[in-house]
Amino acid sequence: MIVELLKSQPEIALFLSLALGYLIGSFKFGPISLGGVCGTLIVALVLGQTGARIAPDLKNIAFALFIFALGFTGGPQFFANVLRGWRYGLLSVVEIVSVMTLVMIAVVTMKLDPGTAAGLLAGAATESAVIGTASEAVSKLGLASAQVTQLQSNIATAYSVSYLFGLITIVLFTSQIAPLILRINLRDESARLARKLGGDGVLDEGERLALPPLVGRAFLVGPAAGTVVSAFEARFGNNVTIERVLRGGKQLEVDAQFVLAAGDTVFIAGRREAMIEASSAFGEEVSGESFARVLAQRTDVLVTRRDINGITLAQMRERAEPQAGRGIYVAALTRSDTTVPALPGTVVQRGDVLTLVGAPTDVARGAKRLGYVIQQTQKTDFVYLGLGVLVGMAIGRLGATIGGVTLVLGTGGGCLLSGLLFGWLRSHFPVVGSLPSAAAQVLKDFGLATFIAAVGLSAGPDAIRLVREYGLALPAAGILLVVIPGFLSLWIGRMFLKLEAPMLLGAIAGQQCSTPAISALVGVAGNSIPVIGYTITYALSNILLPLMGPVVVGLAAKFG
Structure with missing residues (x-):
């Protein structure tokens, strides 16, 4: 039957x-x-x-x-x-x-x-x-x-x-x-x-860091008062970005030429290891509740630029103009549907997908420079x-x-x-x-x-x-x-x-x-x-x- x-x-x-x-x-x-x-x-x-x-x-x-x-x-x-x-x-x-x-x-x-x-x-x-x-x-x-x-x-x-x-x-x-x-x-x-390529270690699939590599913290400005933002960020390899400043009860947009003042409260984002080093240049760390609505965008970008093909992530950052690369961080690299370690020494190729993290305007600027945004569509x-x-x-x-x-x-x-x-x-x-x-x-x-x-x-x-x-x-x-x-x-x-x-x-x-x-x-x-x-x-x-x-x-x- x-x-x-x-x-x-x-x-x-x-x-x-x-x-x-x-x-x-x-x-x-x-x-x-x-x-x-x-x-x-x-x-x-x-x-x-x-x-x-x-x-x-x-x-x-x-x-x-x-x-x-x-x-x-x-x-x-x-x-x-x-x-x-x-x-x-x-x-x-x-x-x-x-x-x-x-x-x-x-x-x-x-x-x-x-x-x-x-x-x-x-x-x-x-x-x-x-x-x-x-x-x-x-x-x-x-x-x-x-x-x-x-x-x-x-x-x-x-x-x-x-x-x-x-x-x-x-x-x-x-x-x-x-x-x-x-x-x-x-x-x-x-x-x-992994250390040679610039990483402390690379995770197996399915593992997550208990301490995230990208963090955001808020500080009162102390010793850094009077410093130009671009100079401050350059001291730490541009691995940190001052995103917002609270001055006199008002949030101010920040650009590379912004000058920090005593009494400012700053919201700073970037890589954790650089953040630890940079924190000593500020004063007291605060809760940062005023910056709760500051958004970080995560966007997948397909690399199409010829001049980026064959260079490392570190070289890509070095060759970018300071203002062009400001506030943009690579959180992941995907190649042929496979996640590749996104270390400073990792070589980028045309067709790679880079996951960018940062403020929406910064990420949009980076995506335009690298290739095009992969639209999250189901059609x-x-x-x-x-x-x-x-x-x-x-x-x-x-x-x-x-x-x-x-x-x-x-x-x-x-x-x-x-x-x-x-x-x-x-x-x-x-x-x-x-x-x-x-x-x-x-x-x-x-x-x-x-x-x-x-x-x-x-x-x-x-x-x-x-x-x-x-x-x-x-x-x-x-x-x-x-x-x-x-x-x-x-x-x-x-x-x-x-x-x-x-x-x-x-x-x-x-x-x-x-x-x-x-x-x-x-x-x-x-x-x-x-x-x-x-x-x-x-x-x-x-x-x-x-x-x-x-x-x-x-x-x-x-x-x-």
């Missing part, structure tokens, strides 16, 4: 795969969890034995939305990192070249078909999007429909087998094995690097979204035959490139193309999960056959496809690129597109310094690896 119900109403199988898959994927074994996508695929493979099938149109639409949103959100960072972050970006190239070479060796030695080869790539590189681009490439090989279905089933099965072993390997390699090879204490190295520009997907479908029809190997981008590859272009355009012309981050995340999560569930349901009957055929060969290949590129990147990163160990290990996790690996690495490091290296290679590999799906299929069809 249940089998007939699932066959007659496949939407039940779809949502059951999503629910149970994400439940299974949420379980953690130490730092390792399967994740919702892999969990969904495993459940769908099991339910696929019942014969439940999802219409191909739904599968294709879901993947098109996912891959476009992936490119859209990654566009600004991708183009910013192509040249500027070349040292880290080179590691993504190492990943692509070495993984593709190893996959082709496996194709020749193990006689892999195009589907199994693509699934091995997707699983070992822990990049689920490869499943979609490769599946479409298989449908373009000109084979009979039964052969196409079987090869697409092999992609899903090979992915599910190699993903688990690839995930465990990259987590252990970055957080445990690599530090032993480098002969370092990762926690000590991360703490040293999606469906004209822009629809046009972007249509352009992607048009690009996907392009193809070429090189050395007897037919390469076709397909809808997946086309929508990925279109998403990159439309995301980049949005960052430069923000008046159009609103796609809130929450909406983009839903498109990515639901689109990919729906596509994966549909693939798993179709692959169900062939899954057991493929596992029996290759046995332990696929898990072993999956481990080698992680370890060998990891060792290469570790060697090149230390010997030639001279990268700091915590950032290098983060970059290796990023080139593998592994969120569990960076989470485990941050836990061992004791702070989030490795995230700085992770974001660059993640942005690049997340775009480049899906484009390799059609390449693997084409090469395996010729040489497999």
Whole structure:
């Protein structure tokens, strides 16, 4: 009865795969969890034995939305990192070249078909999007429909087998094995690097400082009487700002040329460490009730200015005119939806989101100088979204035959490139193309999960056959496809690129597109310094690896 119900109403199988898959994927074994996508695929493979099938149109639409949103959100960072972050970006190239070479060796030695080869790539590189681009490439090989279905089933099965072993390997390699090879204490190295970048320490995700870094206090003016505000603030590195003055019962606006007088009550805001030092220049501290209505604004700004790209936060403050940077503080830095430590030595890139804090007029001035304010809207520009997907479908029809190997981008590859272009355009012309981050995340999560569930349901009957055929060969290949590129990147990163160990290990996790690996690495490091290296290679590999799906299929069809 249940089998007939699932066959007659496949939407039940779809949502059951999503629910149970994400439940299974949420379980953690130490730092390792399967994740919702892999969990969904495993459940769908099991339910696929019942014969439940999802219409191909739904599968294709879901993947098109996912891959476009992936490119859209990654566009600004991708183009910013192509040249500027070349040292880290080179590691993504190492990943692509070495993984593709190893996959082709496996194709020749193990006689892999195009589907199994693509699934091995997707699983070992822990990049689920490869499943979609490769599946479409298989449908373009000109084979009979039964052969196409079987090869697409092999992609899903090979992915599910190699993903688990690839995930465990990259987590252990970055957080445990690599530090032993480098002969370092990762926690000590991360703490040293945090101090070098200008911080006393960097928090793990979910932690908050008991003493906030930005504070406001009120004082009676004592020894500072007769001092010009700009001179006073400069004494403390412009890390404090006198926002308001109460004189004769009236609140006065303050500018850089304002002169403090004895008996004034001042409201001063800034960084806590500078505030402690500056407090000795005043007299008695008071409650500051008169300043209760002084507002501090918190605004997210997307960095678009070319002259800011590639400089540190400290350099950005130094190069700003004193009046232009007055009263503006960077509270956080976000890159590719990942929070990066906002330390004085942290390098800013175009496409980063800086969270500015200060008086509304100061924040508005800073936002205008840096880029544009990200409006907190819940509306999606469906004209822009629809046009972007249509352009992607048009690009996907392009193809070429090189050395007897037919390469076709397909809808997946086309929508990925279109998403990159439309995301980049949005960052430069923000008046159009609103796609809130929450909406983009839903498109990515639901689109990919729906596509994966549909693939798993179709692959169900062939899954057991493929596992029996290759046995332990696929898990072993999956481990080698992680370890060998990891060792290469570790060697090149230390010997030639001279990268700091915590950032290098983060970059290796990023080139593998592994969120569990960076989470485990941050836990061992004791702070989030490795995230700085992770974001660059993640942005690049997340775009480049899906484009390799059609390449693997084409090469395996010729040489497999």
